[in-house]
Amino acid sequence: MRKTDDDKQDLAYNAAEFCSTKDAARLLGVSHRTVQLWVENGALQAWKTAGGHRRITIASVNRLVEARRQATVAPPVGPARGRASCCWSTTTAPCCASTSSRSPAGACR
Numbered sequence: 001m002r003k004t005d006d007d008k009q010d011l012a013y014n015a016a017e018f019c020s021t022k023d024a025a026r027l028l029g030v031s032h033r034t035v036q037l038w039v040e041n042g043a044l045q046a047w048k049t050a051g052g053h054r055r056i057t058i059a060s061v062n063r064l065v066e067a068r069r070q071a072t073v074a075p076p077v078g079p080a081r082g083r084a085s086c087c088w089s090t091t092t093a094p095c096c097a098s099t100s101s102r103s104p105a106g107a108c109r
Helices: 005-011 021-028 032-040 058-072
Strands: 046-048 054-057
Touching: 021 032, 021 054, 021 058, 032 054, 054 058
Parallel strands: none
Antiparallel strands: 046 054
């Protein structure tokens, strides 16, 4: 059976869409072994060459980079819960909501 150009295109892959485990590790800031484990547990999409080398999709690397970036962004800080809230009184020095440091009016304004 003779191979057509369409068959050859199916067998070929676009190298720009894939990277090695070493390149993925560099992009993600992790070790080579961590990338291998992420491929094995499905966190990164990859396939193995005939020689046993992994080729990881750039798209899956980019998704993981974005997920890690979002995980490291701290949520906005709101008012502290369970802590004394401090404020400035117009007539006194700073006061706190604790009883020993309340302003003469009896509460922080």
